[in-house]
Amino acid sequence: MFEGLNLSDEEFQLYQKLIYDSVGINFTDNKKQLLVSRLRKRLEMTGLSSYAAYRRYVTDPNNAEEFVQMINAISTNKTDFFREPQHFDFLKHYVYPDLSKKKQVRIWSAASSSGEELYTLGITVMENFPNLVNQDIKILGTDISTKVLGEAEQGVYSEESVGPIPGLMLRKYFLKGQGRWEGHYLVKDELKKLIHFRRLNLMQPFPLSAAFDFIFCRNVMIYFDKPTREDLVARLAAQLLPGGYLFIGNAESLSGLKTTLKYVQPAIYRKVY
Numbered sequence: 420m421f422e423g424l425n426l427s428d429e430e431f432q433l434y435q436k437l438i439y440d441s442v443g444i445n446f447t448d449n450k451k452q453l454l455v456s457r458l459r460k461r462l463e464m465t466g467l468s469s470y471a472a473y474r475r476y477v478t479d480p481n482n483a484e485e486f487v488q489m490i491n492a493i494s495t496n497k498t499d500f501f502r503e504p505q506h507f508d509f510l511k512h513y514v515y516p517d518l519s520k521k522k523q524v525r526i527w528s529a530a531s532s533s534g535e536e537l538y539t540l541g542i543t544v545m546e547n548f549p550n551l552v553n554q555d556i557k558i559l560g561t562d563i564s565t566k567v568l569g570e571a572e573q574g575v576y577s578e579e580s581v582g583p584i585p586g587l588m589l590r591k592y593f594l595k596g597q598g599r600w601e602g603h604y605l606v607k608d609e610l611k612k613l614i615h616f617r618r619l620n621l622m623q624p625f626p627l628s629a630a631f632d633f634i635f636c637r638n639v640m641i642y643f644d645k646p647t648r649e650d651l652v653a654r655l656a657a658q659l660l661p662g663g664y665l666f667i668g669n670a671e672s673l674s675g676l677k678t679t680l681k682y683v684q685p686a687i688y689r690k691v692y
């Protein structure tokens with residue numbers, strides 16, 4: 420057993436600040452137990468015997484890799500294929516008809532987690548762009564967590580997780596696993612090649628030259644406080660092409676934030692200039 424496995428309120432505050440300053444996630448006081456349970460695994464892995472010792476360890480620049488592991492451990496990665504399906508309906512009816520005529524299309528999923536959102540976007544693009552082969556289309560998937568990015572890049576999903584994908588599309592875009600992959604589905608190359616993966620921290624200036632036709636930044640702002648959201652939305656807006664859209668999660672809203680983006684419908688905003 421480890422000694423000192425209690426996280427004191429004082430130590431918790433130091434973790435709150437460390438996490439907030441580095442990745443923007445706001446571990447409010449009521450989330451102390453959640454943080455304790457997520458950090459415990461890292462204490463066990465590193466063999467460190469107290470939260471204070473672990474914090475000193477991860478903040479040592481020589482242990483940058485453990486800092487990445489800590490972020491992997493504390494982030495919430497819940498996602499699904501075709502999550503919040505009204506966004507994909509909106510794309511199909513109001514966005515894709517124009518984009519399918521453009522030479523170049525750039526799409527960004529800014530907190531893409533384990534890839535379900537990215538591959539859903541890819542499937543809907545392939546289904547709605549009849550001239551795809553003559554277009555230059557890229558979908559960028561970014562996340563802070565190297566763990567989920569690795570899973571996204573691998574593109575292997577359980578039978579349960581592919582449940583929301585309509586049967587016809589599942590057969591068209593996935594290979595059914597056999598042998599040791601029984602019960603799993605692998606994303607086919609033709610879908611995968613639309614997608615690019617990159618680690619990116621939304622709290623830092625975006626190292627991106629592209630301007631995007633639309634950005635998905637869904638179900639991540641709920642972990643950020645208001646000033647962080649306001650700054651992030653301004654930088655996302657700057658990364659959109661004129662007429663481009665920002666999609667956020669259904670549980671999120673930009674109301675009360677200063678932004679140049681115009682409300683279109685719940686969780687959908689547009690850069691109109």
Ligand SMILES: C[S@@+](CC[C@H](N)C(=O)[O-])C[C@H]1O[C@@H](n2cnc3c(N)ncnc32)[C@H](O)[C@@H]1O
Nearest residue numbers: 442494497498530532563564620621637638639
């Ligand atoms: C709940 S998931 C949402 C996934 C997907 N967008 C969806 O709506 O289904 C939130 C994701 O945000 C990522 N995240 C949290 N803080 C981040 C940051 N500062 N920069 C980039 N990604 C971050 C987490 O690693 C996690 O994968």
